[in-house]
Amino acid sequence: MKKTGAQIFVECLLKEGVDTIFGFPGGAVLPIYDELYNAPIRHILVRHEQGAVHMADGYARATGRPGVVVVTSGPGATNTVTGIATAYMDSVPVVVFTGQVPTPLIGNDAFQEADIVGITRPCTKHNYLIKDVRDLARKIKEAFYVATTGRPGPVLVDLPKDVLTDSVEFVYPETVRMESYQPTYRGHQGQIKKALNLILKAKRPVVYAGGGVLLSNASEELKKFVTKLNLPITTTLMGLGAFPGTHPLFMGMLGMHGTYCANMAVTNTDCLIAIGARFDDRVTGKVDEFAPYADIIHIDIDPTSISKTIKVDIPIVGDVRNVLRDMLKILPSVGGLREYKKSLKEWHRQIKEWASTHSLAYTQDMKGGIKPQFVIEKLYELTKGDAIVTTEVGQNQMWAAQYFKFDSPRTFLTSGGLGTMGFGFPAAIGAQIAFPKKTVIDIAGDGSIQMNIQEMATAVQYKLPVKVAIINNRFLGMVRQWQELFYNKRYSYSCLGVLPDFVKLAESYGGVGLRATKPDEVEPVIKKALEIKDRPVLMDFVVNPEEDVYPMVPAGQPINKMLLV
Amino acid sequence: MRHTISVLVNNEFGVLARIAGLFSGRGFNIESLCVAETIDPRISRMTIVTSGDDKILEQINKQLNKLIDVIKVHDFTGEEYIERELALIKVTATATNRAEILSIVDIFRAKVVDVSPRTYTIEITGDEEKISAITELLRPFGIKEIVRTGRIAMARSPKVK
Numbered sequence: 001m002k003k004t005g006a007q008i009f010v011e012c013l014l015k016e017g018v019d020t021i022f023g024f025p026g027g028a029v030l031p032i033y034d035e036l037y038n039a040p041i042r043h044i045l046v047r048h049e050q051g052a053v054h055m056a057d058g059y060a061r062a063t064g065r066p067g068v069v070v071v072t073s074g075p076g077a078t079n080t081v082t083g084i085a086t087a088y089m090d091s092v093p094v095v096v097f098t099g100q101v102p103t104p105l106i107g108n109d110a111f112q113e114a115d116i117v118g119i120t121r122p123c124t125k126h127n128y129l130i131k132d133v134r135d136l137a138r139k140i141k142e143a144f145y146v147a148t149t150g151r152p153g154p155v156l157v158d159l160p161k162d163v164l165t166d167s168v169e170f171v172y173p174e175t176v177r178m179e180s181y182q183p184t185y186r187g188h189q190g191q192i193k194k195a196l197n198l199i200l201k202a203k204r205p206v207v208y209a210g211g212g213v214l215l216s217n218a219s220e221e222l223k224k225f226v227t228k229l230n231l232p233i234t235t236t237l238m239g240l241g242a243f244p245g246t247h248p249l250f251m252g253m254l255g256m257h258g259t260y261c262a263n264m265a266v267t268n269t270d271c272l273i274a275i276g277a278r279f280d281d282r283v284t285g286k287v288d289e290f291a292p293y294a295d296i297i298h299i300d301i302d303p304t305s306i307s308k309t310i311k312v313d314i315p316i317v318g319d320v321r322n323v324l325r326d327m328l329k330i331l332p333s334v335g336g337l338r339e340y341k342k343s344l345k346e347w348h349r350q351i352k353e354w355a356s357t358h359s360l361a362y363t364q365d366m367k368g369g370i371k372p373q374f375v376i377e378k379l380y381e382l383t384k385g386d387a388i389v390t391t392e393v394g395q396n397q398m399w400a401a402q403y404f405k406f407d408s409p410r411t412f413l414t415s416g417g418l419g420t421m422g423f424g425f426p427a428a429i430g431a432q433i434a435f436p437k438k439t440v441i442d443i444a445g446d447g448s449i450q451m452n453i454q455e456m457a458t459a460v461q462y463k464l465p466v467k468v469a470i471i472n473n474r475f476l477g478m479v480r481q482w483q484e485l486f487y488n489k490r491y492s493y494s495c496l497g498v499l500p501d502f503v504k505l506a507e508s509y510g511g512v513g514l515r516a517t518k519p520d521e522v523e524p525v526i527k528k529a530l531e532i533k534d535r536p537v538l539m540d541f542v543v544n545p546e547e548d549v550y551p552m553v554p555a556g557q558p559i560n561k562m563l564l565v
Numbered sequence: 566m567r568h569t570i571s572v573l574v575n576n577e578f579g580v581l582a583r584i585a586g587l588f589s590g591r592g593f594n595i596e597s598l599c600v601a602e603t604i605d606p607r608i609s610r611m612t613i614v615t616s617g618d619d620k621i622l623e624q625i626n627k628q629l630n631k632l633i634d635v636i637k638v639h640d641f642t643g644e645e646y647i648e649r650e651l652a653l654i655k656v657t658a659t660a661t662n663r664a665e666i667l668s669i670v671d672i673f674r675a676k677v678v679d680v681s682p683r684t685y686t687i688e689i690t691g692d693e694e695k696i697s698a699i700t701e702l703l704r705p706f707g708i709k710e711i712v713r714t715g716r717i718a719m720a721r722s723p724k725v726k
Contacts, residue, residue: 121583122590126633129579146633180575180636304627307620 005133005164006031009097010039012140015172018068020044020059020433022052026072027112028099031164036070044433044462047454049076051426053083053154054452056094058427061413062388063434064217066093066147073099074112077158078119082420084154085123089417090238091215093152095143102162103131117158125153133166138173145176150183151302152215183301187318192326195273195297195314199229200340202271202295204347207231208254208283211238211416212276212300218321219243219409222275225324228331230341232351234262236277237401238416245405246385251351252360255283256553257398260359260562263553265351266291267560274298274312276320278305280417289558299323359551359564360402366519369544372396372471375522376403379441379469382526387439388431390414392424392448395477398549400443422451425468429455432464439467439530446472446499456509459536466536467529470502473545481548485563506538515540567596567616569648569718572629573637576602576609580634584611587632593617593625597650597715608636612717645721651690651714653678654700657707658685666706673699684709 003011009032013021020042025033036043046052049071056067071080077098087094101110117129126146128139140157147155199205213222213235219242226233226249233243234254243250252259254266266272272294277283284290287309298305298312299320306315316323331337364374376399379387389404390413391397397414406412413431415423428442442449449470459466471477479494503513512532516525522541529537551562574580581600588595596614603610615625622640629638641648658666663685670677670687673695679686689699696713 117579118582121579121586178633181633302631304624304631306627308624 001170002167003170004031004167005136005159006035008133008136008168008170009140009159009164010035010041011170012137012172013041013068014039016140016144018066021068021070022046022055022059022430023070024049024052024072024076026076026099028073028076028101028161029070029159029164031161032070032097032099032159043070044458046426047457048452049079050083050422051429051452051455051458053080053087053094053096054420054423054426055430055433055455056096057083057087057092057423058390058413058430059434060087060092060094060430061427062410062431064410066095066144067430069094069096071096071098072112073101073116074114076112077116078114081119081123084120084156086415086418086420086423087154088123088125090211090415091152092154093147094154095147096154096156098156098158100129100158100160103160104162106160116156120156123154124156127156127158129158130160130163133163133168136163136168137171141173141176142178145178146181150181184303184317185301185319185322187299187316187323187326189326191314191316192323193330195316196327196330196334198295198297198314199271199273200334200336202269203343204269205229205231205271205273205344206265206269207233207273207275208236208266208277209233209239209242209275210236210277211242212320213239213242214409216276216301216320217409218276218324221321221324221328224328228328229337230344230348231273232265232348234258234266236280236283236416237414239277240401240412241406241409244407246407251355253401255280255559256285256555257402257549257551258559259355260357260551260564261351261354263551263559263562264354267558268350269294272296274300275324276300279309281309284309285553285557285559285561357564359562361565364519368519370516370519370522370541372399372473372541372543372547373403374519375469375471375541375543376400376443378522378526379443380404382523382530383439383441387411387441388413388428388435390424390428390431390440390442392442392444392451393419393421394445394448394479395473395481395547395549396443396445396448396471398478399471402549404443421448425449425452425466426455428466428468429459429464432459432466433462436464441467441469444468444470445477446470446474446502447476447496450500453505456506456511456536456538460510463534464536465533468536468538470538470540472499472502472540472542473547474499475545478549480546484546484548485552486554502538502540506536511536511538513538513540515542517542566618566642567614568622569641569646569716570613570615570625570629571639571641571718572611572613572635573603574609574611575634575636576607577634580609581611583632583634584613584629587628588615591624591628593621599715599717612715614716641718641720646718647721648692648716648718649690650693650696650716651688652696652700653712654687654689654703654708655684655710656687656703657683657709659683662706666703669699669702675699
């Protein structure tokens with residue numbers, strides 16, 4: 001039977017197992033919206049297209065399944081760009097469908113026309129302009145395949161209106177074969193053996209794990225590998241939750257705002273085992289002095305990540321989970337594990353000594369103002385860590401990363417690569433839609449929350465009990481911190497001056513607003529917020545305005561040159 | 566160091582933009598570029614001349630491979646291959662120097678492909694040095710216009726021993 005492009009679109013989503021999409025209608029996608037009217041797919045109506053992509057992104061990060069977005073042409077499409085770039089930098093599988101003007105009008109500067117395929121070429125893993133309805137089903141299948149395989153990433157599919165109204169016999173391809181796209185999943189066995197031998201010779205090994213561990217769902221394997229060899233481990237911001245944050249082998253995050261212990265261990269290690277991480281500049285600091293004594297092993301599915309910034313001694317291209325499984329398989333046949341563990345005793349003693357500096361420390365004067373770190377610790381304590389935490393970007397993000405302990409994978413969702421303010425709230429909505437019963441908290445700043453605050457209406461409409469904890473310092477805190485430290489306290493345009501009354505703002509949307517201005521109000525506010533199950537809660541924590549994030553490695557410095565409290 | 570890279574890509578619209586965007590977005594340099602369909606009409610070949618140290622070339626190679634539309638990347642550096650460029654050179658030809666120009670054309674095994682009362686248009690193929698050499702020799706006569714293609718390359722077949 002013949003079907004229209006719009007019908008095929010819906011059929012394809014159903015075949016891909018999509019049950020939720022995030023979108024905003026408009027002229028070019030009216031044929032799709034007419035089909036969605038009765039389709040067994042849940043459509044979340046957002047208030048801004050950027051919000052839709054961040055929601056799909058949060059949904060994907062929390063579940064591991066692709067997030068799906070539908071928006072119209074022109075401004076609808078261009079509004080998705082920041083969201084797409086965010087997902088691209090953090091390798092999140094999101095499939096974005098944009099409407100487009102009818103094919104005869106493309107290139108004519110038609111109403112609401114934008115070359116979104118051209119615009120998003122550098123920030124998508126791949127994108128498609130469908131010019132013929134006969135290609136539609138195959139390309140949609142390909143889009144999902146490309147987004148979710150290999151190193152995942154966002155894929156955009158541009159759908160001209162006439163393609164949506166044209167008809168063709170619907171056949172869904174069961175499989176995809178792309179000659180030009182065949183990711184490597186199995187690591188090279190010789191390299192894996194070489195890597196293991198190197199690790200077993202090391203006296204001061206360190207595991208440095210990143211977001212790739214989460215993307216390949218390899219947390220179990222990582223834990224087995226690390227504990228079997230008794231290896232000290234640090235993770236990147238993106239890797240938080242990949243290894244239990246409360247485990248004794250965990251040294252905390254490394255890098256610019258990493259712990260003293262993790263940075264010292266990486267600086268002194270003789271064998272750095274990088275797993276699904278990409279040596280980002282916020283991790284390495286001054287590249288020439290990063291892990292200067294180490295032989296480096298690097299496991300990553302993306303060959304371009306290997307030896308991009310730092311020369312690697314043993315590269316292993318493959319899926320992290322497969323490679324770790326292979327290593328675990330070989331491990332029993334390697335003798336001397338017990339002696340090896342014993343030989344690391346001195347290294348563990350040294351690490352303990354570094355850890356005893358307690359670089360993450362602060363004092364909360366119960367009669368003074370609220371410290372941001374205190375709020376995060378209270379959130380952790382009162383949720384018992386059982387929550388999905390998203391963040392905005394800046395100080396709020398770093399304090400969340402430092403003071404909340406993440407024991408499970410996919411519970412910390414943050415814009416690590418692009419550093420997108422306005423990410424956390426919609427991402428929290430996406431995660432809450434995926435897990436309606438879970439506590440989902442967006443740790444926000446008073447600046448960044450305003451960048452997608454309009455989604456409050458979405459959260460109210462779908463009765464989502466997302467919690468937003470605003471660390472309200474009346475500043476763009478991280479900018480102010482850099483100005484304080486490196487620009488002689490010249491606070492150039494980093495003080496917001498005018499802020500909404502967040503409590504009233506939440507109430508005007510139909511949510512709940514709460515405020516704490518004194519340390520002893522923090523706990524009651526959080527407790528009250530956690531009890532609310534049917535609508536969003538905005539908690540306004542009015543904190544000390546000039547609190548800084550420490551430790552800190554000034555940009556361009558080696559990571560063992562930290563500013564401590 | 567200069568490298569000649571052959572890239573097999575899907576013959577679809579937008580692929581050239583992807584490749585060009587990759588080079589510009591990552592600060593790599595394209596010195597010349599040739600694109601045409603291969604014997605299989607679904608596939609095109611791009612021959613790209615670029616330069617950079619080993620680290621940059623490694624990235625170029627990997628980044629090209631990462632593009633979904635790229636089927637195969639081959640760097641000719643360090644092996645035996647034939648490379649050719651083509652140039653059309655329009656040179657002023659007066660009664661007194663026509664013979665001299667023709668002898669240069671002859672020496673270089675080039676061809677005169679168009680003649681007018683005041684000009685010769687010369688077609689020459691060869692590697693970059695050869696084309697540069699004839700250009701220099703013709704320059705004193707007055708070059709009115711020159712059009713050069715990018716480089717194309719093909720690996721030599723293994724010799725029988």
